[in-house]
Amino acid sequence: MLPCPSRARVGGHEIIELTDGWEAAACAPGEHLDAAALTSLNWRPAPATPTAAAVLTGEGAVPWEIPSEQLDGQDWWFRTSFETPEGGGEGASETVLALEGVATVAEVYLNGTLIHERSSMFERSCVDVGGALASSANELAICCRALTPLLEIPRKPRARWRTRVVADGALRFFRTMLLGRAPGFAPGPAVVGPWRPVRLEHRGAFALEELELRPRVAGTDGVLSVRALVRAVGEFAVDRASIELDGGTSGGSASAELEVLGSEIRGELVVGDVALWWPHTHGHPSLYAVRIVVEGSGQTRTIDAGSVGFRSLGGGERLEADGLALSVNGEPIFVRGALWTPPEALGMGGSAYRAAIESQLRALRDGGMNMVRLAGVGLYESGAFHDLCDELGILVWQDFMFANLDYPESDSAFLAVVAAEARQLLGEVGGRPSLVVLCGSSEIAQQIAMMGLDPSLAAGPLFGELLPGLIEESGVDAIYVPSAPWGGDLPFRPDRGIANYYGVGAYLRPLSDARASGVLFAAECLAFANVPEPQALSELSAGGDGAGVNTPAWKGGVPRDVGASWDFDDVRDHYLQELYGFDPMALLAEDEERYLELSRALSGEVMAEVFGEWRRGGSRCGGGLVLTLRDLRPGAGWGILDHQGGAKVAYHHLRRSLLPLAVWSTDEGLSGIDVHVANDGAEAVRARLRVALYSNFELPVEQVERDLELAPHSSWSGGIEALIGRFVDVSWSYRFGPPAQDLVALSLEEVGGAGSGGGGELLSQSFRFPVGRPLVREAPERLGLTAMLAPRGERDWDLRIDSRRFAYCVRVNAPGFSASDDAFSVEPGGGRTIRLTGQEDGSAPAGTLSALNLRGHVPIMSLGQR
Numbered sequence: 001m002l003p004c005p006s007r008a009r010v011g012g013h014e015i016i017e018l019t020d021g022w023e024a025a026a027c028a029p030g031e032h033l034d035a036a037a038l039t040s041l042n043w044r045p046a047p048a049t050p051t052a053a054a055v056l057t058g059e060g061a062v063p064w065e066i067p068s069e070q071l072d073g074q075d076w077w078f079r080t081s082f083e084t085p086e087g088g089g090e091g092a093s094e095t096v097l098a099l100e101g102v103a104t105v106a107e108v109y110l111n112g113t114l115i116h117e118r119s120s121m122f123e124r125s126c127v128d129v130g131g132a133l134a135s136s137a138n139e140l141a142i143c144c145r146a147l148t149p150l151l152e153i154p155r156k157p158r159a160r161w162r163t164r165v166v167a168d169g170a171l172r173f174f175r176t177m178l179l180g181r182a183p184g185f186a187p188g189p190a191v192v193g194p195w196r197p198v199r200l201e202h203r204g205a206f207a208l209e210e211l212e213l214r215p216r217v218a219g220t221d222g223v224l225s226v227r228a229l230v231r232a233v234g235e236f237a238v239d240r241a242s243i244e245l246d247g248g249t250s251g252g253s254a255s256a257e258l259e260v261l262g263s264e265i266r267g268e269l270v271v272g273d274v275a276l277w278w279p280h281t282h283g284h285p286s287l288y289a290v291r292i293v294v295e296g297s298g299q300t301r302t303i304d305a306g307s308v309g310f311r312s313l314g315g316g317e318r319l320e321a322d323g324l325a326l327s328v329n330g331e332p333i334f335v336r337g338a339l340w341t342p343p344e345a346l347g348m349g350g351s352a353y354r355a356a357i358e359s360q361l362r363a364l365r366d367g368g369m370n371m372v373r374l375a376g377v378g379l380y381e382s383g384a385f386h387d388l389c390d391e392l393g394i395l396v397w398q399d400f401m402f403a404n405l406d407y408p409e410s411d412s413a414f415l416a417v418v419a420a421e422a423r424q425l426l427g428e429v430g431g432r433p434s435l436v437v438l439c440g441s442s443e444i445a446q447q448i449a450m451m452g453l454d455p456s457l458a459a460g461p462l463f464g465e466l467l468p469g470l471i472e473e474s475g476v477d478a479i480y481v482p483s484a485p486w487g488g489d490l491p492f493r494p495d496r497g498i499a500n501y502y503g504v505g506a507y508l509r510p511l512s513d514a515r516a517s518g519v520l521f522a523a524e525c526l527a528f529a530n531v532p533e534p535q536a537l538s539e540l541s542a543g544g545d546g547a548g549v550n551t552p553a554w555k556g557g558v559p560r561d562v563g564a565s566w567d568f569d570d571v572r573d574h575y576l577q578e579l580y581g582f583d584p585m586a587l588l589a590e591d592e593e594r595y596l597e598l599s600r601a602l603s604g605e606v607m608a609e610v611f612g613e614w615r616r617g618g619s620r621c622g623g624g625l626v627l628t629l630r631d632l633r634p635g636a637g638w639g640i641l642d643h644q645g646g647a648k649v650a651y652h653h654l655r656r657s658l659l660p661l662a663v664w665s666t667d668e669g670l671s672g673i674d675v676h677v678a679n680d681g682a683e684a685v686r687a688r689l690r691v692a693l694y695s696n697f698e699l700p701v702e703q704v705e706r707d708l709e710l711a712p713h714s715s716w717s718g719g720i721e722a723l724i725g726r727f728v729d730v731s732w733s734y735r736f737g738p739p740a741q742d743l744v745a746l747s748l749e750e751v752g753g754a755g756s757g758g759g760g761e762l763l764s765q766s767f768r769f770p771v772g773r774p775l776v777r778e779a780p781e782r783l784g785l786t787a788m789l790a791p792r793g794e795r796d797w798d799l800r801i802d803s804r805r806f807a808y809c810v811r812v813n814a815p816g817f818s819a820s821d822d823a824f825s826v827e828p829g830g831g832r833t834i835r836l837t838g839q840e841d842g843s844a845p846a847g848t849l850s851a852l853n854l855r856g857h858v859p860i861m862s863l864g865q866r
Contacts, residue, residue: 004126019048035109053189092234101196120175172405222274222310277309280393309433316479320487323520335623337371368658376403376442402441409462445483522624528603529568532642557635604653679710802831814847
C-alpha cells in the first residue's frame with residue numbers, strides 16, 4: 001500500500017471521483033468469500049457515498065430505526081464500474097485507487113482480483129492499480145464483512161474493565177466508530193461501507209508521499225518550516241524547488257528556495273511582520289496560501305499545499321493544577337464551544353456534505369463559540385472540515401478515536417494499526433492554526449477511576465507512550481491531554497485538571513454549583529434534552545402514532561445513560577421546577593404546549609447562567625464545551641441545533657451570553673449583584689453601561705449609567721450598588737421588607753444616538769430577576785407588545801418590537817424568514833430591532849410574536865397597517 005497524504009494536490013495529476021453507478025447488496029456472513037459469482041446477489045442502486053444505511057434509507061427506511069442486524073449482521077457488497085484513464089502528458093505515469101474511508105473490515109477487488117484488505121474504518125489507503133486495470137471498462141467491488149460474528153470470536157487480552165457505553169465490549173479490538181453502536185445516546189445507524197470518497201488518481205512526474213508544514217512565530221516574523229518527500233514516477237528527478245506564500249486578505253507574500261536532497265525537499269521561509277491567526281472571538285484568522293514549485297527533467301509541477309496560519313500557543317504547562325488555561329498569541333482565551341456530531345452518519349463526501357458541515361460550523365461561530373471538539377466516540381473529520389475551522393477562526397480539540405473501552409494496548413499488531421492511523425491524522429491536522437488540543441481518549445481515565453482500578457492504567461503504552469511519542473516526533477504544535485476528564489487524584493473531580501462537568505445537569509445540583517465545584521475546564525458539560533422547534537418535532541409523528549411527550553417516538557430521541565432509571569427529560573424537568581416553579585408532570589398533563597414552550601427556554605437560560613459564572617473576571621475557569629452541537633436524530637436531544645441543523649431556543653440564549661462583546665450579571669448573595677462586561681475582540685470599544693431597576697416589571701425605580709473604555713481583550717466588573725452609590729438590596733437578599741425591584745436590566749450601548757433606553761445602538765443586553773421570573777401570561781394590550789415591519793433591502797426587513805411592560809423570551813414566528821435574534825426579552829418602555837431575511841422574491845414577512853408572559857400572539861404589522 002502506498003502512502004496517502006490528503007492535504008495537498010499536485011498540478012497535472014488527473015483525479016477521477018468514483019461517484020456514479022454504485023450498487024449495493026447484502027448477504028449472509030461469508031456467503032461470498034471473494035468477488036466471484038456476485039451476479040447472484042440482489043443488487044440495488046446506491047448513492048455517491050454508498051453506505052449500507054444510505055442504501056436502506058433510499059429505499060424508505062428511517063435511519064435511526066434500521067435494525068443493527070441489517071448493518072453489522074450481514075456482509076455488504078458495493079460495486080461500480082469506470083473507464084481506464086487515458087493518461088497522456090510527458091513521461092511515465094501511474095494510477096492509484098484512493099480509499100478515504102471504508103467501514104470496517106473490508107476487502108477490495110478490481111476486476112475480480114483482490115487488491116487490498118483493511119481492518120480500520122479510519123484508515124486512508126492508496127493502492128497502485130496500474131497492473132490490474134483492464135484496457136477499457138473496469139469493475140471495482142468492496143466487501144464489508146459482517147461485524148457481529150467477528151465480535152463473537154474470543155480474543156485476548158481480557159478486558160480489565162467494562163463499560164455500558166456500547167452493547168458489546170469486543171468493539172475494543174476493532175477500529176470503528178462507537179456512534180451508531182451506543183444504546184443510550186446513539187444506537188444507530190452504524191456506518192458500514194465506503195463512507196468517504198473513492199477516487200482514482202492518475203499521476204505523472206512524481207508522487208507526493210509526505211508533506212509537513214510547521215509554522216511558528218518568532219518575534220514579529222512568521223517562520224514556516226517545510227519538508228516534502230516525493231517519489232519519482234519513471235525517470236523524473238527533482239532539480240530545483242521553491243516555496244511561495246500568498247497572504248490574500250491578510251496581505252503580503254513571500255518566497256524562498258528549498259533544499260533538494262534526493263527525494264526529500266526541505267527548508268524554511270520567513271515572513272516579516274506576519275499577520276497572526278486568531279480565533280474569531282479575539283481577532284482575524286489570517287491565513288497564507290502555500291505553493292511548492294518543483295522543477296526537474298524538463299517539467300515544472302506545482303503542489304497546492306493549502307493554507308497555513310501563524311500563531312503561538314500556550315496553556316498546557318500545568319494541566320493537572322490549572323486545567324486548560326489556553327492562550328493564543330500571548331492572550332488568554334476563554335474557551336466556549338461544543339462537541340461535534342457528524343452531519344450525516346450515512347456517508348460523508350461531495351458538495352452536500354461540505355455544505356452541511358459549513359452550515360453547522362458557521363452556526364457555531366455565529367453563536368459566539370470558538371472551539372469544537374471531535375470526541376473519541378466519533379470519527380476523524382475531513383480536510384474540508386479543518387479548512388473551514390482555519391478559515392472561520394474556530395479552535396479544534398481533536399480526540400484520537402478511543403472512548404471508555406479497555407483497548408488491547410499489549411497487542412503489537414493493534415498498536416501498529418493505531419500508529420498508522422495517528423500518523424495519518426497528524427499529517428492532516430499538523431501545522432493547522434486551528435488545532436490546539438490533541439486528546440488521547442474520551443473518559444478512559446474516568447472509567448478506570450470510577451471502578452476503583454489503578455489510575456496508572458490510563459497512562460499505559462497507548463496513551464502514555466505511543467500517542468504522545470508520535471506527536472512529539474511529528475512536531476505538531478498542540479497541547480496533549482491523555483484523556484478527558486484528566487487530572488487530580490480522581491480525574492472526574494472538576495476542581496483539578498480537565499473535567500466533564502454535569503453538576504448542573506445530570507447530577508441535579510443547584511446553579512450555584514457551577515461556582516462551588518471550582519471547574520477549571522469542562523471538556524464536556526451541560527447536557528440537557530433541549531426541545532427543538534415544532535417543525536423539527538413534526539418528524540416524530542410522521543408514522544401517524546403521535547409524538548406527545550412520553551410517547552415512544554418522543555422518548556426515542558431523548559438521550560439516557562444505559563441502566564439508569566431516568567433520562568435527560570427528567571433532568572430538564574428538575575430545573576423546570578427549580579427555576580420556574582412549575583410541577584412538570586402537572587403542567588404536562590394540563591397544557592403540553594405550555595410545557596414545551598417553557599422547556600425550550602429553560603435549558604438555554606441554565607446554560608447561559610453557568611457560562612456567565614465561568615466567564616466572569618474572578619473565575620479560574622478556562623472555558624467549557626457543551627454536549628453537543630447538533631442532534632443525531634429528531635427529538636429533544638443534547639444538541640443546541642436540531643438534527644437538521646436548525647437553532648433551538650437554547651442556542652439563542654447561549655449566543656447572547658457568549659458573543660465577544662457581552663454584558664451579563666452574577667448573583668453574589670448578600671454581596672448583591674455584580675455586572676460583567678467582556679470585550680474579547682481585537683479593537684478597543686467605547687460603550688455606555690446602563691443599569692435600570694424596575695418594579696412590577698414596568699415601573700422605573702433606579703437607573704445609572706457609566707461610560708467604559710474597553711481595551712482589546714479586556715473585561716470589566718463591578719457591583720450594581722457600587723454603581724448606584726447606595727444600598728438598595730438589589731438582589732433582595734436581606735429582605736427587610738417587600739422587594740423594591742423585581743427586574744434588573746443591563747445594557748451595553750454605543751455612546752450617543754437613540755437606542756433601547758435612550759442611549760446609542762444596543763450592543764448587548766441581559767436581565768436578572770431578584771424575585772423570580774415573570775411567568776404569568778398577560779393579554780397583549782396589558783403587555784403593550786407591538787411588532788412593526790420596515791423594508792431594508794430586496795430580501796431583508798427590519799422588525800421593530802416595542803413593549804410597555806417587560807416582554808419575556810419573545811419568539812418571532814415568520815414562516816420563510818430567518819431572524820437575526822430570537823427568544824430575546826424587551827426592556828419595559830424599550831424596544832429591539834431584529835433583521836428578517838427571506839426569499840429572493842422579495843415578499844414581505846407575515847407572522848406573529850409570542851412571549852412566555854404573553855397570552856396568545858401579537859401580529860407582525862407593516863407600516864401601512866399602523
